[in-house]
Amino acid sequence: MSKFGTIVVGPAGAGKTTFCSALISHLRANKRSCFYINLDPAAEEFAYEPDVDIKDLISLEDVMEEMGLGPNGGLIYCFEFLLDNLDFLTEPLETVTEEYLIVIDMPGQIELYTHVPILPALVKHLMRGSLNINMCAAYLLEATFIVDRPKFFAGTLSAMSAMLMLEIPHVNILSKMDLVKGTIARRDLKRFIHPDVGLLDEEVPDSTSHDTPGDDDDPYAAGNVMGGSSFRRLNRAVGQLIDDFSMVSFLQLDAQDEDSVGAILAYIDDAIQYHEAQEPKEPNDEIDTDMGDRD
Numbered sequence: 001m002s003k004f005g006t007i008v009v010g011p012a013g014a015g016k017t018t019f020c021s022a023l024i025s026h027l028r029a030n031k032r033s034c035f036y037i038n039l040d041p042a043a044e045e046f047a048y049e050p051d052v053d054i055k056d057l058i059s060l061e062d063v064m065e066e067m068g069l070g071p072n073g074g075l076i077y078c079f080e081f082l083l084d085n086l087d088f089l090t091e092p093l094e095t096v097t098e099e100y101l102i103v104i105d106m107p108g109q110i111e112l113y114t115h116v117p118i119l120p121a122l123v124k125h126l127m128r129g130s131l132n133i134n135m136c137a138a139y140l141l142e143a144t145f146i147v148d149r150p151k152f153f154a155g156t157l158s159a160m161s162a163m164l165m166l167e168i169p170h171v172n173i174l175s176k177m178d179l180v181k182g183t184i185a186r187r188d189l190k191r192f193i194h195p196d197v198g199l200l201d202e203e204v205p206d207s208t209s210h211d212t213p214g215d216d217d218d219p220y221a222a223g224n225v226m227g228g229s230s231f232r233r234l235n236r237a238v239g240q241l242i243d244d245f246s247m248v249s250f251l252q253l254d255a256q257d258e259d260s261v262g263a264i265l266a267y268i269d270d271a272i273q274y275h276e277a278q279e280p281k282e283p284n285d286e287i288d289t290d291m292g293d294r295d
């Protein structure tokens with residue numbers, strides 16, 4: 001028996017928890033079962049009570065206090081502790097059946113998705129161990145990043161980094177689309193949905209970003225830290241890297257819009273081959289065929 005799930009990842013505040021809630025509402029409305037896991041030890045409020053909550057295993061607050069760690073070091077400690085106590089996840093998941101979608105909400109510390117090898121180990125345990133969960137990652141990036149093109153490409157690079165590190169099916173999502181709709185032409189939006197490096201060349205240099213005219217090449221000039229020719233060359237190199245790999249394109253999400261959530265769920269279902277594993281239902285399954293009272 002297979003199990004199916006999605007792990008919702010992305011930078012802080014990208015809308016991961018909101019997306020998990022919207023997804024659960026949508027699944028419920030469509031009479032689908034869901035198993036919700038919260039792995040953010042700092043998360044306080046949920047629209048739906050998690051079936052498993054990492055806070056029942058370890059508290060970030062306690063870790064910070066007792067180990068003298070900051071929030072990021074504390075979070076890494078919590079995940080290392082989880083990896084040492086995987087039964088906490090394995091036991092409740094053993095009974096989850098194939099009609100469920102397991103939804104895992106993650107914290108927003110970007111280092112978890114870029115260079116710390118904790119998440120690949122966790123995902124490997126869930127997918128390749130006895131649990132055998134077909135999983136895909138849903139990587140959220142805020143659509144508002146598109147107003148700052150270098151920032152958008154940096155965010156796209158982090159999505160690609162997560163794809164390469166996790167090595168599992170991946171759905172990239174531009175969240176909070178409601179905040180940019182109407183501010184950008186459809187034709188221009190397409191160039192962010194399928195990131196086009198040309199966007200960086202077209203960016204008009206900000207005339208206020210240079211200390212004095214002619215110092216554009218000096219990477220140490222304060223005004224060139226986020227501008228100037230060396231900054232543009234760096235962004236061009238990042239953009240070229242993304243273009244060379246040609247791996248990232250985005251789906252669009254407005255968490256308030258049921259159709260948008262449904263469309264993303266369809267991609268997730270496809271990526272994990274959810275429907276292929278479901279028992280075919282007979283057309284009469286739902287109809288009460290009990291004739292006993294008539295005898």
Ligand SMILES: Nc1nc2c(ncn2[C@@H]2O[C@H](COP(=O)(O)OP(=O)(O)OP(=O)(O)O)[C@@H](O)[C@H]2O)c(=O)[nH]1
Pocket residue numbers: 011012013014015016017018019040106107108109175176177178179253254255256
């Ligand atoms: N306008 C708009 N706001 C959204 C949307 N999704 C999330 N938000 C808001 O963005 C903020 C952050 O949302 P969360 O769901 O907490 O983001 P998160 O990625 O879980 O954040 P962390 O767990 O702290 O990393 C909240 O104020 C949400 O209300 C959306 O689709 N549209």
Ligand SMILES: [Mg+2]
Pocket residue numbers: 016017018040043105106107
């Ligand atoms: Mg969250």
